[in-house]
Amino acid sequence: MKTCDIAIIGLGLMGSAALRELARRGADVLGFDPLAIGEARGSSHGSCRIFRRFNFESEAYTALSDRAFALWRALEAESHQTILMPSAILEAGPAGCPSVRKSRAAAVAAGGPITGPRTGREANAAYGAFNLPDDWDVVVHEAGGILLAERAMRALRAGVEHRVAREAAQIAPMPEGIRILTASGEVMARRVIVSAGPWIAGLVPGLTRHVKVTRQAVGWFAPARPETTRYGECPIFILKAARGMIYGFPDFEGRGVKAAQHDHGPAVGPDEWDPPVSDAELATTSAMLAELVPGAAGAITDREVCLYTNTAQADVVADDGGEFVIDRLPADPRIIVASPCSGHGAKFATAIGAMLADMALDPKVKAVAAFRLDRFSSFA
Ligand SMILES: Cc1cc2nc3c(=O)[nH]c(=O)nc-3n(C[C@H](O)[C@H](O)[C@H](O)COP(=O)(O)OP(=O)(O)OC[C@H]3O[C@@H](n4cnc5c(N)ncnc54)[C@H](O)[C@@H]3O)c2cc1C
CATH class of the missing domain: 3.30.9.10 (D-Amino Acid Oxidase, subunit A, domain 2)
Structure with missing residues (x-):
């Protein structure tokens, strides 16, 4: 069976940013997504999104905005085009x-x-x-x-398209790895990032009641x-x-x-x-x-x-809801779940891609407290 170290299921802005970052760091990474860039499905399509440095949702997002901003500028320099006006x-x-x-x-x-x-x-x-x-x-x-947004997506994917399978995938955790099942075959991965946007609960059923x-x-x-x-x-x-x-x-x-x-x-x-x-x-x-x-x-x-x-709002700690989920599944830490939307995730995509790469490459890297799954009692 074909193998890879890290598989990414879902290549919207988040999965594409993670794919680029992992490839840049020399990881053996493959991405799966049935959509072509620009197809009007999911959450990342369309011409533009708002980049805010200061976020009314929480001032804790400022540092993430700043990290993302620096990485958007780096992507502009590499791709020789404006991505953030x-x-x-x-x-x-x-x-x-x-x-x-x-x-x-x-x-x-x-x-x-x-x-x-x-x-x-x-x-x-x-x-x-x-x-x-x-x-x-x-x-x-x-x-x-x-x-x-669409230009950002194309820039993130430039140079990594050979690592993309244009297919929907399902995951099946096995003792020896995570089986990635597609219509054309199977791949065995050591770790998986699930960044499937609105489809995420179909791949991580435990999330259904929280999104x-x-x-x-x-x-x-x-x-x-x-x-x-x-x-x-x-x-x-x-x-x-x-x-x-x-x-x-x-x-x-x-x-x-x-x-x-x-x-x-x-x-x-x-x-x-x-x-x-x-x-x-x-x-x-x-x-x-x-x-x-x-x-x-x-x-x-x-x-x-x-x-x-x-x-949804957390029930273990106090939050207003709308905080992202970016964490390893407590029941199987080889699976990293990324659901950073609630209508304001796009601006952070480069920073979240780097965060996902950190977590996928090093099991010791901890999730950001506000984004952890154990804020919900069903995962605690
Ligand atoms: C109307 C609107 C306005 C917004 N405005 C802003 C804004 O101004 N500023 C901001 O920062 N954010 C904004 N956002 C939020 C932002 O767009 C999202 O946070 C971001 O696009 C989420 O990206 P994603 O990669 O998580 O999900 P998606 O873009 O939905 O990507 C998920 C991908 O997973 C793939 N997939 C699903 N199932 C499978 C499977 N089984 N196998 C393989 N692939 C699969 C899908 O095909 C899809 O490509 C807005 C969102 C919307 C909808």
């Missing part, structure tokens, strides 16, 4: 808005000076696209960016005032209002303003992609743009479905 990020919400407060606190904790608009009134004066209520809280971070896959509707809007939404003039924006949280990008690709709701859509299975995104699914995004970012509001010109894999 610098952009300011404006976050706003009603006075006292927790996400704005937490994001500002993360910047303060990292010693970052915050000099931009602090209220809705100041933001409206600084950026022509916006019409925020005057008394809203605002924080603007300069240390953000537009991660060119929820949701359908997220994304739209592109023809800006009413294009001169206000151009890249460089309009920041990335994340707006929290009573009816929901939306995010949007400046029109950096001449395709309109990409915007969507961050609130979870309906729960779906990983293979449920129909029907196409409807106007109704984009109604909250459209209404919030019309009210708060009128420069960007306009007809919907394009739409896309993407899946979030959301991690």
Whole structure:
């Protein structure tokens, strides 16, 4: 039987980053994934993702952002192309808005000076696209960016395609190794990284009750005032209002303003992609743009479905849910599980790839506490 030291099941941004990193370190590694780069399935497809240095989810993510940022820059240097376009990020919400407060606190904790608009009134004066209520809280971070997701994926996979089998795989742990079963045959691996995005519970059934896959509707809007939404003039924006949280990008690709709701859509299975995104699914995004970012509001010109894999709240330690899972399976530490989504994992992919490589190469490397599986009693 064919063998390899490390197999990676699932080559979205996470698995591809791990594959590249392991190959770079000289490991005997193979990756498995039935999808071609760019196919609109899973969570990593599409042109862009937001890179935030300061994360309202937790200030503990700043160090991971910084590590990822350095590695994105290294990937740009190696691939001779831009992968992360610098952009300011404006976050706003009603006075006292927790996400704005937490994001500002993360910047303060990292010693970052915050000099931009602090209220809705100041933001409206600084950026022509916006019409925020005057008394809203605002924080603007300069240390953000537009991660060119598909380009990043191609760069991560450059030079390692010969290690990729374009096939779905299943895993069967045996005493002598982990059998990787595909339609065309079997491979025996010493260790396995399972980074199968929304399909992960199918490979690691114990995760089923701790992850929820949701359908997220994304739209592109023809800006009413294009001169206000151009890249460089309009920041990335994340707006929290009573009816929901939306995010949007400046029109950096001449395709309109990409915007969507961050609130979870309906729960779906990983293979449920129909029907196409409807106007109704984009109604909250459209209404919030019309009210708060009128420069960007306009007809919907394009739409896309993407899946979030959301991690549940822990029951052994206190967390808010949405923390990633990146850990060895307690019952079989040869199997490393990576589910870093909850709608904000892409920006960390290079750092998570390096983390997965560390764990796969050295059994003594411990998982980051917040990402451990034993925060759930079923794995404790
Ligand atoms: C609408 C949307 C917006 C987002 N916005 C942001 C953002 O602004 N900033 C940010 O940082 N993050 C964002 N995210 C989150 C980010 O995109 C995800 O964290 C990231 O893409 C997860 O990548 P992944 O590799 O874990 O999963 P995926 O990209 O889903 O990859 C999993 C892969 O596993 C493969 N696979 C499944 N089963 C098998 C099998 N049996 N055998 C072999 N292969 C298999 C699949 O084919 C797939 O290619 C967003 C996500 C969505 C959906």
